[in-house]
Amino acid sequence: MRFFEFEAKQLLARRGVPLPESRIARTAEEAADAQRELGGDVVLKSQVLSGGRMKAGGVRFAGSADEARGAAEAILALPINGQHPQGVLVERKGEIAQEYYAAVTWDGRAKRPVIVFSDMGGIDIEEVAEAHPDHLSRTHLSTLRPLSDYQAKLAVARTGVTGGDLNRLARIVLQLARAFREHDLTLAEINPIGKLADGSILALDAHMEMEAEARGAHRALLAELGIPEHDTRQARPPTPFEVAGAEVDAQDTRGVAGNVTEFSGSLGLVIGAGGGSLTLFDAVRSAGGDPANYCEVGGNPSVRKTAALTRLIVSKPGVEKIAVMMNVVSNTRVDIMARGVIKGVIEAGFDPADKIAIFRIPGSWEEEGFAILRRYGVEYVDRSVSMHEAARRAVAKLAGLDGG
Amino acid sequence: MSILIDHESTFIIQGITGREAVTMTRELLDYGAKLLGGVTPGRRGREVHGVPVEDTVRAFTERTRVDGSIVVVPPAFAADAVHEAVEAGVRLIVVVTERIPRRQVAEFVEHAEQTGARIIGPNCLGIISPGKSRMGGIGGSADATHRAFHPGSVGVMSRSGGMTVEIANALSQAGLGISTACSIGGDAIIGSTYAELMPLFEADAETQAIAIYSEPGGRAEAELAEYMEAASSRLPVVAFMAGRFMDAMPGMRFGHAGTIVEGREDTTAEKIDRMQRAGIAVAERIEHIPALLRERMGAR
Numbered sequence: 253m254r255f256f257e258f259e260a261k262q263l264l265a266r267r268g269v270p271l272p273e274s275r276i277a278r279t280a281e282e283a284a285d286a287q288r289e290l291g292g293d294v295v296l297k298s299q300v301l302s303g304g305r306m307k308a309g310g311v312r313f314a315g316s317a318d319e320a321r322g323a324a325e326a327i328l329a330l331p332i333n334g335q336h337p338q339g340v341l342v343e344r345k346g347e348i349a350q351e352y353y354a355a356v357t358w359d360g361r362a363k364r365p366v367i368v369f370s371d372m373g374g375i376d377i378e379e380v381a382e383a384h385p386d387h388l389s390r391t392h393l394s395t396l397r398p399l400s401d402y403q404a405k406l407a408v409a410r411t412g413v414t415g416g417d418l419n420r421l422a423r424i425v426l427q428l429a430r431a432f433r434e435h436d437l438t439l440a441e442i443n444p445i446g447k448l449a450d451g452s453i454l455a456l457d458a459h460m461e462m463e464a465e466a467r468g469a470h471r472a473l474l475a476e477l478g479i480p481e482h483d484t485r486q487a488r489p490p491t492p493f494e495v496a497g498a499e500v501d502a503q504d505t506r507g508v509a510g511n512v513t514e515f516s517g518s519l520g521l522v523i524g525a526g527g528g529s530l531t532l533f534d535a536v537r538s539a540g541g542d543p544a545n546y547c548e549v550g551g552n553p554s555v556r557k558t559a560a561l562t563r564l565i566v567s568k569p570g571v572e573k574i575a576v577m578m579n580v581v582s583n584t585r586v587d588i589m590a591r592g593v594i595k596g597v598i599e600a601g602f603d604p605a606d607k608i609a610i611f612r613i614p615g616s617w618e619e620e621g622f623a624i625l626r627r628y629g630v631e632y633v634d635r636s637v638s639m640h641e642a643a644r645r646a647v648a649k650l651a652g653l654d655g656g
Numbered sequence: 657m658s659i660l661i662d663h664e665s666t667f668i669i670q671g672i673t674g675r676e677a678v679t680m681t682r683e684l685l686d687y688g689a690k691l692l693g694g695v696t697p698g699r700r701g702r703e704v705h706g707v708p709v710e711d712t713v714r715a716f717t718e719r720t721r722v723d724g725s726i727v728v729v730p731p732a733f734a735a736d737a738v739h740e741a742v743e744a745g746v747r748l749i750v751v752v753t754e755r756i757p758r759r760q761v762a763e764f765v766e767h768a769e770q771t772g773a774r775i776i777g778p779n780c781l782g783i784i785s786p787g788k789s790r791m792g793g794i795g796g797s798a799d800a801t802h803r804a805f806h807p808g809s810v811g812v813m814s815r816s817g818g819m820t821v822e823i824a825n826a827l828s829q830a831g832l833g834i835s836t837a838c839s840i841g842g843d844a845i846i847g848s849t850y851a852e853l854m855p856l857f858e859a860d861a862e863t864q865a866i867a868i869y870s871e872p873g874g875r876a877e878a879e880l881a882e883y884m885e886a887a888s889s890r891l892p893v894v895a896f897m898a899g900r901f902m903d904a905m906p907g908m909r910f911g912h913a914g915t916i917v918e919g920r921e922d923t924t925a926e927k928i929d930r931m932q933r934a935g936i937a938v939a940e941r942i943e944h945i946p947a948l949l950r951e952r953m954g955a956r
Contacts, residue, residue: 358758360874360914363765363845378920395762436757438844465731465913466757486908513910526842526911527816530871530898531942537901538940546910550818579822580804582781582796583679614825616796635825638943 253462253485254301258341259477260458263435264442267427270454274343283324284317286342293345294320298327298337301485303459308332313345334488346454351444353377354407354425356432359392367391367407367429369421373444387411399429420453421445435473436466493568497547500560507553507584509561517542519609519650520565520574522558522593525550528579528639535640536575541647544571552584558592563600566607573609575646580614580635586621589613594628605629609649612642658785658836659811659856659863660748660776661724665789667748668716669694670737671729672704676793680728681705686798689789692716695737713744724748726782726791734778735760742773750791751777751847755913761845768847775847779912781817781839784824794839795821808833810949811857811891813850814869815842815876815912816898822942823867823896830946835863842871842912849876851883857891865949866893870927871915872902877927881934892952893936894945900924 255263258276265271275286276299287294298310305311310332312323324340331337351373359366370388372380381388389410391403404426408418424445432440441459448454462470467481474481484490490498493514501510508525519541523532529548536543545565549558566574576593578584590611597604611625614635625632633642661667671677672694681704684691693708693716702709716722725741727734727749734753741749742764749768756778768775776783782792786805794817795801804821806828814820817839824837838853840846850868857863870877877895884893902910903923909916917923921930928938937952939945 358762358844360844360876361849361879363762365762395759395766433759436759438758463758465755466759469757488908511910513908525816525818526915527814527819527869527871527898528822530816530902530911530915531819531822531896534898534900535941548911579816579818580825581818582793582800582821583676616800636829638826638941639822640941640943 253464253467255460255462255477256299256301256338257297257458258299258339259479260460261455262477263431263460264427264455264458267431269424269427270452272343272346272454272456274341277324277340277342280321280324280328283340283342284321287314287317287320290342290344295343295345296320296323296327297341297343298330298332299339299341300332300335300337302333302335305332310337346446347449348446349449350447352421352447353380353443354421354428354445355439355441355443356429356437357439357441362392364395365393365429365432367393367404367425369407369411369425371411371413377443393429399426399433401426404429417447417453424453424455431460435470436463437461438463493545493564496564497561500557500564503557503560504554507549507551507557509549509553509557511546511548512561512564513546515543515545516570517544518570518572519646520544520568520571521547522549522562522565522574522576524548524578524584531579532577532639532643535643536647538640539644539647541643541650544568549578549589550584552588553592555588555592555595558589559596559599562593562596566597566602567600573607573646573650575609575643577610577612577639577642577646579639582615584613584615586613586615586618587624588617590621590624594624594630609646610642612637612639657860657862658788659853659860660774660783660836660838661785661789661791663688663788664690665723666690666692666721667724667726667791668692668713668722669726669728670713670741671727672696672709673699673702674728677728678704680726680793681707683793683797683801684790687790687801689791692720692722713740713746717744717746722746724750724791727751727753729753731755735764738764738775739767742768742771745771747773749773749775749847750780750782751775751841752780752782752792754779756843758843758845761843765845765847776838777841777847779843780841781820783836783838784834785836786834792839794837804828805837806833809835809862809864811835811860811863811866812837812868813840813853813866814838815840815871815914816869819869819898823869823945826942826945827867832946832949835860842914844874844914850880851876854880854883854887854889854891858887858889863891865953866891867945867949868893868895870895870897871911872899872917872924872927873915873922875921878921878930881930881936884934884936892949894939894948894952895931895936896939896942896945897924897928
């Protein structure tokens with residue numbers, strides 16, 4: 253779950269990390285007021301959950317209230333990567349002498365948190381890692397031993413920084429690592445940390461993400477920041493179809509029948525489970541098909557839950573047929589899946605034999621499941637037909653339909 | 657032979673009285689696994705399908721040899737269960753539970769490293785050495801498991817539990833069979849990666865080739881590629897890469913907690929390229945895996 257820059261900066265501010273003086277503005281008029289309060293040159297930054305703000309035109313500069321009003325108007329009207337700004341962060345702008353990069357994130361290979369620090373901030377850190385590896389340090393942290401000041405110092409000193417800057421930067425890095433640990437973040441990044449002409453060092457930008465699984469443990473913090481529980485903070489906001497999918501899955505706790513993502517095609521997919529869904533979505537596309545959705549069915553969802561998911565998908569505007577497919581299943585009962593999808597199609601007012609292009613779920617209770625499918629005239633295949641072949645047949649059936 | 661488990665392996669289930677674990681107990685006993693019993697705090701003295709329930713892991717380790725434990729407890733208590741097993745000296749811990757916060761996973765993985773215990777998972781379906789033993793729900797009922805997992809010469813590692821079974825089924829149908837299949841888990845941090853399990857397969861005389869299932873996100877495939885280059889492995893590896901559609905959708909999470917494109921190296925295109933440069937063949941479809949393996953097994 254990603255935080256907006258102004259929220260991430262609030263988390264830094266309460267730890268004493270030095271920041272430029274700033275105001276959050278929700279309207280152009282508030283931005284003009286903010287410039288008046290801060291005085292002089294300001295930078296206005298679009299508050300979206302996306303990178304590339306500068307390139308997209310979401311960062312502007314102003315030296316007067318009128319300029320700030322104009323810049324904020326432009327920013328507030330500009331969606332970035334499909335996202336509408338939640339406001340404009342107005343900050344006092346200083347002369348920057350040097351930029352640094354600091355981040356704490358998980359290293360999946362080392363299986364530990366890692367502090368990444370560079371004295372070449374402000375640019376793409378992956379480029380620094382490739383072109384200037386001696387300007388980038390990686391310092392791994394133990395999850396069992398206490399976080400200690402020297403680890404932050406080491407991270408900074410390894411890039412050759414010394415003197416007063418070393419101590420000032422290490423203090424910021426230490427607080428970043430503390431925030432990472434205490435708030436169950438998966439990423440805590442400041443890019444850049446700026447050293448101003450007067451020698452002061454400030455966090456100029458901040459990007460933080462909290463692990464979705466840990467949200468429950470941080471309810472109080474999220475409430476303090478004013479983030480509602482239903483605010484998922486995905487890369488794009490969920491569509492009504494996706495919200496309905498999440499509601500289906502939340503009906504009861506047995507099994508999974510959700511994780512719905514909306515696409516624009518004509519073939520509805522009732523697919524599972526985690527890896528199976530990824531494989532089948534690819535398989536449909538490589539066969540030339542156009543999926544209407546992604547979803548995940550797994551474990552042993554109830555007939556009611558599977559039916560509700562099926563109903564949602566088969567009723568989606570533009571969906572001509574659905575394909576019901578999974579990998580060879582271990583725990584999921586094939587007969588219960590067959591019952592669920594048939595019930596869902598009938599409840600939506602359609603004929604299962606017509607709407608279900610193919611059913612491919614091999615596994616336990618498959619004979620019972622196949623018997624149900626036969627009764628309704630639904631085409632099914634067993635494990636001798638691969639996932640890719642099943643997907644191809646579903647796509648071909650739909651293409652035949654389109655061809656008249 | 658096989659890796660990690662064989663017909664002599666003894667183990668317990670932590671959280672044995674839960675609904676999923678009770679079903680698993682039946683399946684494991686039917687399969688012939690040496691399941692000693694299980695742990696649920698406060699339930700000492702009960703039985704599940706004829707095996708005893710204890711309050712603590714130590715109740716078992718103090719009186720008998722316990723090679724492994726399957727952790728099937730709810731996410732809020734799972735990390736504690738793993739620490740208990742590590743502390744009691746259990747050497748192989750299969751963590752089935754999903755949705756354990758990442759920091760808790762990293763903590764028990766670091767704890768296990770200190771004692772030399774091996775963690776498989778979390779968020780996995782388990783391990784199976786066909787015809788010998790299995791730990792976890794992998795394969796489902798004993799009958800279904802025999803159907804999908806024939807004994808044979810291919811080692812399987814997969815970030816998806818379900819796809820472990822799908823690939824095993826394809827290998828069994830093609831007459832190759834499986835030495836050991838390991839569902840390694842779908843989270844961003846897991847106890848054992850492909851590269852960390854490779855030396856075990858390398859040392860297993862029965863294993864003649866490796867099939868892996870991979871996904872976007874993380875560095876596990878790059879780590880495997882580096883291993884293959886450095887170790888001059890005797891084992892040909894064929895990989896299947898799912899989630900190719902995700903390359904164009906950075907920041908969106910699909911499938912598993914670890915399956916998300918955040919950086920360049922996370923994309924399937926980058927991973928496929930990296931693996932191919934290390935001599936790993938990448939199958940376009942699951943059903944192509946057996947023929948690709950046969951070609952490479954014959955070539956060595």
